[in-house]
Amino acid sequence: xxxxxxSQRRAIRQVFRESDRPLSTQExxxxxxxxxxxxxxxxxxxxxxxLLGCDWxxxxxxPGEPPRYEIADKPHHHHFHCIKCGRAFEVxxxxxxxxxxxxxGFTMESHDLVLHGRCAACRDPHVH
Amino acid sequence: xxxxxxSQRRAIRQVFRESDRPLSTQExxxxxxxxxxxxxxxxxxxxxxxLLGCDWxxxxxxPGEPPRYEIADKPHHHHFHCIKCGRAFEVxxxxxxxxxxxxxGFTMESHDLVLHGRCAACRDPHVH
DNA sequence: TTAGCTGCAAACAGTTTGCATCTCG
DNA sequence: CGAGATGCAAACTGTTTGCAGCTAA
Numbered sequence: 001x002x003x004x005x006x007s008q009r010r011a012i013r014q015v016f017r018e019s020d021r022p023l024s025t026q027e028x029x030x031x032x033x034x035x036x037x038x039x040x041x042x043x044x045x046x047x048x049x050x051l052l053g054c055d056w057x058x059x060x061x062x063p064g065e066p067p068r069y070e071i072a073d074k075p076h077h078h079h080f081h082c083i084k085c086g087r088a089f090e091v092x093x094x095x096x097x098x099x100x101x102x103x104x105g106f107t108m109e110s111h112d113l114v115l116h117g118r119c120a121a122c123r124d125p126h127v128h
Numbered sequence: 129x130x131x132x133x134x135s136q137r138r139a140i141r142q143v144f145r146e147s148d149r150p151l152s153t154q155e156x157x158x159x160x161x162x163x164x165x166x167x168x169x170x171x172x173x174x175x176x177x178x179l180l181g182c183d184w185x186x187x188x189x190x191p192g193e194p195p196r197y198e199i200a201d202k203p204h205h206h207h208f209h210c211i212k213c214g215r216a217f218e219v220x221x222x223x224x225x226x227x228x229x230x231x232x233g234f235t236m237e238s239h240d241l242v243l244h245g246r247c248a249a250c251r252d253p254h255v256h
Numbered sequence: 257t258t259a260g261c262t263g264c265a266a267a268c269a270g271t272t273t274g275c276a277t278c279t280c281g
Numbered sequence: 282c283g284a285g286a287t288g289c290a291a292a293c294t295g296t297t298t299g300c301a302g303c304t305a306a
Contacts, residue, residue: 003285004280025270040288045271063189063240066270080234091229098241101219105248106208112191112242113226120233131260132305153295168263173296194295 011035022060022068084122139163150188150196212250
């Protein structure tokens with residue numbers, strides 16, 4: 001799927017390897033610019049699509065948020081979306097709980113669970 | 129919150145009252161045009177925002193899908209998104225289970241849970 | 257009558273695409 | 282050298298906003 005190993009593509013993969021949370025397109029662009037200063041947004045979009053297509057990246061879609069991306073080989077987990085700083089975090093998955101609520105006759109193949117609240121850094125409700 | 133009862137706003141509320149499923153912006157526009165043919169898309173957006181603000185409408189956001197809206201008076205529930213027919217269904221909420229996985233230091237205020245799979249009508253994997 | 261609402265079109269924001277140039281292999 | 286990748290800017294799509302005219306109360 002990946003045809004050539006260019007410095008731009010190397011920079012984008014490095015950005016994801018060094019991140020512990022899912023990144024939006026803009027976050028990828030900004031981080032990649034620190035490695036390859038004149039990389040363009042079109043290259044970010046094209047590379048994200050490429051890395052999704054070969055399953056090197058996975059799409060993280062929080063309802064109502066622009067799409068984010070993370071390396072695809074992570075173990076199953078859910079996401080926590082901070083309502084103050086807007087960042088997304090990983091939280092451990094617990095699946096048996098969810099299987100119980102599938103209605104009779106329905107077959108569940110996957111699920112998305114997103115928690116909304118304040119992350120540890122934004123926990124004080126008096127500060128904003 | 130609603131200041132005036134105009135024919136456009138009446139048309140949009142009628143559309144939701146007569147729908148048994150969440151509607152996207154375009155679906156609202158098309159249905160409202162049957163009642164008020166020259167209603168504009170800007171009025172739809174403005175009215176949806178207004179009806180969300182006064183909690184007459186609720187936002188139904190399935191990850192990766194355009195936003196939909198439904199009348200807000202429904203009890204807490206999750207959605208099951210059928211990967212074959214694309215329809216969204218309600219499933220009962222089960223909240224205590226989810227509180228357990230919030231990481232230390234984080235504060236959860238709400239959550240979104242979407243199940244993906246086949247509904248009872250689409251359960252046979254050989255048919256498509 | 258008049259504050260608030262509407263339709264239109266222009267403005268915006270996020271994403272994709274066309275193209276001349278560049279570069280990996 | 283040449284196919285494929287890049288950066289730029291223009292094109293697109295979905296949503297918001299400015300404004301002159303309209304309408305509910």
